[in-house]
Amino acid sequence: MKKASAQRRPVSRWRKLDRYWCYVFIAPAVVSYVLFTAWPMAASWYYSFFDWIGLGAPSEFVGLGNFIEAARNPYFWQAFLHTFQYMIGLVALNLPLTLIMAVVLNNKRLKGAAFYRVLYFLPVVTTTAIIGIVMTYIFSPFNGALNIALIKIGLLDKPVHWLGQAATAMLTVVVVAVWKGFGVNMLYWLAGLQSIPEELYEAAKVDGATGVQAFWFVTLPLLKPVGTVITLLTITGALQVFDLMKVMTNGGPFSATETVSLFIYRYAFGQQSRIGFASAAGIFFGVAAMIVAGLQSVLVQRANAERVGRQRVQPTAAIEPVAGRPPTGV
Amino acid sequence: MGKAQMSRRRFLQALGMAGAAGLIASCTPEVVTEIVEKTVEVEKVVEKTVEVEKEVEKVVEVTAVPSGPAHITYWLPPTTEQVYREQMINEFMLLNSDITVEMDGADPANYNEATQLLFKGGDFPDVFWKFNLSFSQMLAEDLIQPFPQAAQDYLMSAYPESMFLEGINMWEGKLYGFWPVGPKSATRVLYTNDQLFAAAGIEVPTTWSELVDAAQALTDAGAGQSYGLIMGGLSTWDYTALVGGLAMTAGKMAAADGEANCIDWTKAEMTIASDYMVEGLKVCVDMMDAGTLFPGFTTINHTEARAGLATNWAGMYVGGWWDAGAYKTQFPDFKFSASPLPVFDGGKLGFNHGAPFIDRVYVSKQAEDLDAVAQFLIYKFGPAYQRGWARNGWFTALPEANEASNIADPIVQNIFRISEDIRAVPDPVARNNEQAAVSAERKAITPNWGDILGGVFSGQIAPDDYATEAQAYADLWRAELERAITEVAGRGANVSLDDWMFPNWDPDSDYTTDMYADLA
Numbered sequence: 001m002k003k004a005s006a007q008r009r010p011v012s013r014w015r016k017l018d019r020y021w022c023y024v025f026i027a028p029a030v031v032s033y034v035l036f037t038a039w040p041m042a043a044s045w046y047y048s049f050f051d052w053i054g055l056g057a058p059s060e061f062v063g064l065g066n067f068i069e070a071a072r073n074p075y076f077w078q079a080f081l082h083t084f085q086y087m088i089g090l091v092a093l094n095l096p097l098t099l100i101m102a103v104v105l106n107n108k109r110l111k112g113a114a115f116y117r118v119l120y121f122l123p124v125v126t127t128t129a130i131i132g133i134v135m136t137y138i139f140s141p142f143n144g145a146l147n148i149a150l151i152k153i154g155l156l157d158k159p160v161h162w163l164g165q166a167a168t169a170m171l172t173v174v175v176v177a178v179w180k181g182f183g184v185n186m187l188y189w190l191a192g193l194q195s196i197p198e199e200l201y202e203a204a205k206v207d208g209a210t211g212v213q214a215f216w217f218v219t220l221p222l223l224k225p226v227g228t229v230i231t232l233l234t235i236t237g238a239l240q241v242f243d244l245m246k247v248m249t250n251g252g253p254f255s256a257t258e259t260v261s262l263f264i265y266r267y268a269f270g271q272q273s274r275i276g277f278a279s280a281a282g283i284f285f286g287v288a289a290m291i292v293a294g295l296q297s298v299l300v301q302r303a304n305a306e307r308v309g310r311q312r313v314q315p316t317a318a319i320e321p322v323a324g325r326p327p328t329g330v
Numbered sequence: 331m332g333k334a335q336m337s338r339r340r341f342l343q344a345l346g347m348a349g350a351a352g353l354i355a356s357c358t359p360e361v362v363t364e365i366v367e368k369t370v371e372v373e374k375v376v377e378k379t380v381e382v383e384k385e386v387e388k389v390v391e392v393t394a395v396p397s398g399p400a401h402i403t404y405w406l407p408p409t410t411e412q413v414y415r416e417q418m419i420n421e422f423m424l425l426n427s428d429i430t431v432e433m434d435g436a437d438p439a440n441y442n443e444a445t446q447l448l449f450k451g452g453d454f455p456d457v458f459w460k461f462n463l464s465f466s467q468m469l470a471e472d473l474i475q476p477f478p479q480a481a482q483d484y485l486m487s488a489y490p491e492s493m494f495l496e497g498i499n500m501w502e503g504k505l506y507g508f509w510p511v512g513p514k515s516a517t518r519v520l521y522t523n524d525q526l527f528a529a530a531g532i533e534v535p536t537t538w539s540e541l542v543d544a545a546q547a548l549t550d551a552g553a554g555q556s557y558g559l560i561m562g563g564l565s566t567w568d569y570t571a572l573v574g575g576l577a578m579t580a581g582k583m584a585a586a587d588g589e590a591n592c593i594d595w596t597k598a599e600m601t602i603a604s605d606y607m608v609e610g611l612k613v614c615v616d617m618m619d620a621g622t623l624f625p626g627f628t629t630i631n632h633t634e635a636r637a638g639l640a641t642n643w644a645g646m647y648v649g650g651w652w653d654a655g656a657y658k659t660q661f662p663d664f665k666f667s668a669s670p671l672p673v674f675d676g677g678k679l680g681f682n683h684g685a686p687f688i689d690r691v692y693v694s695k696q697a698e699d700l701d702a703v704a705q706f707l708i709y710k711f712g713p714a715y716q717r718g719w720a721r722n723g724w725f726t727a728l729p730e731a732n733e734a735s736n737i738a739d740p741i742v743q744n745i746f747r748i749s750e751d752i753r754a755v756p757d758p759v760a761r762n763n764e765q766a767a768v769s770a771e772r773k774a775i776t777p778n779w780g781d782i783l784g785g786v787f788s789g790q791i792a793p794d795d796y797a798t799e800a801q802a803y804a805d806l807w808r809a810e811l812e813r814a815i816t817e818v819a820g821r822g823a824n825v826s827l828d829d830w831m832f833p834n835w836d837p838d839s840d841y842t843t844d845m846y847a848d849l850a
């Protein structure tokens with residue numbers, strides 16, 4: 001009996017340790033979150049109530065003064081508008097194009113699909129600042145490659161200052177951003193496409209569905225949950241645009257492309273440091289981003305619920321049977 | 331467990347003690363005579379450089395010798411003088427083998443942010459360039475300390491009295507910041523590309539209409555590969571330098587050095603919406619409409635625009651006094667000329683106005699090796715450094731650096747002549763030191779004058795609307811000034827708007843130190 005009890009002791013010690021190992025592995029992520037996300041957020045809230053230059057302890061309490069000043073600043077709301085313009089442009093261009101490319105690359109008969117995936121993913125892994133600098137030369141009205149090409153093929157008769165005019169600057173940055181982030185969303189769509197059971201396409205084919213019909217009635221509905229997540233991830237990322245805009249236009253010309261992040265940066269680190277005011281502007285923006293995140297949560301839940309419901313219904317029921325042939329399935 | 335062994339702990343302890351002993355031994359103060367011998371050796375090595383030899387003697391006589399190896403961190407943005415600066419600091423370390431100067435910094439575009447984060451993180455440099463805090467703010471935050479006494483004594487004996495102003499770079503009689511340039515920092519120069527001018531067959535313009543004609547001729551000759559005038563729109567001071575620089579010859583109260591000097595100092599009102607300013611802008615807009623401005627200028631910065639002149643993108647560039655030195659060091663084969671800005675067609679009616687630029691380099695509160703810092707500052711602002719500085723075309727108020735024998739380059743001579751057009755303006759802080767608190771309280775208004783000009787050049791503000799926009803900004807500037815004065819006065823400071831009004835100011839003359847006393 002003594003021997004048995006002696007053998008049992010080491011086991012119970014290990015079991016006790018087992019309980020705590022999970023906390024050990026979670027700890028770095030928690031610490032990182034607290035240090036780099038939670039603490040800065042809390043600090044921003046605190047600093048936003050002070051007129052503070054960023055050094056020393058905040059001493060001049062102004063209450064809601066910074067928030068009121070931000071709300072009254074027409075350039076702040078202009079920056080808000082620019083941010084949403086950028087976001088809408090990016091989503092409207094990026095999502096359909098990446099979906100189309102994913103559908104193309106999902107074709108099993110396409111040779112070299114892996115090569116194309118790498119090609120489209122290369123901009124994603126290239127430093128944004130480098131891309132921005134190179135693009136300023138490509139879009140330059142002085143010997144810029146784009147202007148030279150468009151003039152040579154006859155689409156332009158004189159160079160356009162893509163980044164120097166308010167009418168074209170934002171669209172130009174959006175186009176670059178679409179290209180930069182193309183690979184990521186394309187891979188997301190691809191993963192979603194590859195999760196659709198092949199049998200559904202076979203069943204649709206048997207029912208006489210064309211490629212377009214299969215895409216419309218099989219692919220798109222089943223991609224809705226993935227698409228919702230991709231859309232809202234893209235929206236959230238677009239709202240935080242900073243590096244590309246800073247390098248390509250620095251918010252110009254004359255604030256025509258100044259987004260909220262650039263506005264905040266200018267007040268935090270510009271000619272006059274106003275960390276308190278910048279924090280208040282940042283909180284305004286953060287609340288807007290939280291609303292978007294909340295919307296994401298609701299829409300994802302709804303999309304998931306729809307997907308679960310759809311899986312109980314035969315997809316071929318949505319397709320009109322070919323004349324003279326009975327519908328298959330149920 | 332047989333024979334006795336040293337445990338790991340004991341071994342580490344022994345190692346640590348040995349290391350500490352070695353460290354202490356290495357910190358033994360050096361004997362003065364040994365350093366004198368080293369100095370003599372160095373003199374032999376650099377015997378060709380007469381100025382350096384003289385400087386070495388002066389250093390030995392005046393300053394205390396550090397008692398051990400010293401390390402100074404010098405934090406600044408790598409500006410146009412970087413090549414010269416590195417060369418001279420290497421020579422300083424050669425002369426002072428027990429002092430290491432580590433230069434570091436951030437790109438000018440990110441300097442404010444990087445320096446704030448540096449200080450916030452507790453990593454204080456010993457000597458640093460001013461960032462986006464004012465002198466009074468740095469004092470209030472206890473970030474700086476007075477220059478070491480030896481450095482103060484030398485600077486105040488070597489430089490003119492006008493380089494030391496209470497409230498600007500001095501506080502309670504002690505020198506906290508220094509920059510040798512002085513009021514001449516407002517100098518703006520028309521740089522021209524000799525090769526392109528020769529190809530176009532034209533002379534350097536001296537009037538507004540000649541400027542417009544020259545821009546057209548250069549553009550025609552350039553055939554799409556070079557243009558008349560280039561500016562760096564991302565650095566809005568290129569706009570204010572050009573527009574203000576043209577306007578200052580057509581009116582009494584304009585300047586090429588930004589909105590802070592475009593003020594009617596008798597009324598404390600900005601003059602950026604004046605008729606002569608509108609006329610100066612019109613010249614620029616006419617050139618833009620004619621297509622003689624470098625396309626894409628709104629999306630390049632000052633450095634790129636400057637390089638654009640040297641790489642034949644354009645034939646003319648309005649730059650600062652410092653750009654000549656940049657061309658000499660970065661583009662040594664570039665043939666260029668330096669001329670005054672073109673004058674109003676009706677004749678020169680006004681002068682350039684500038685405030686003394688005398689506070690850029692500071693000593694942080696955490697700097698410890700003050701003897702080494704003193705030696706460094708004395709060398710940096712001393713004759714050896716400043717003579718070479720002046721030869722490269724950079725201004726210095728050190729008299730011995732400005733001797734004719736030192737300035738042989740005709741371009742540099744030209745720039746020095748152009749600088750004689752500057753008239754020093756009054757400074758409210760120099761009149762009433764408590765106004766420093768008002769300067770700290772005032773909030774920057776955006777868009778500022780440079781941004782408004784950018785709006786005109788980018789087509790978002792119609793040229794006809796410029797005067798309205800500029801006046802609106804001038805009114806906001808005045809309102810903010812009055813608010814800041816009221817706020818600071820409410821805290822008990824003895825300040826008023828009268829500190830900003832100088833009835834004895836003559837825009838055609840320098841405002842000198844004794845004139846402040848006349849208003850007391």
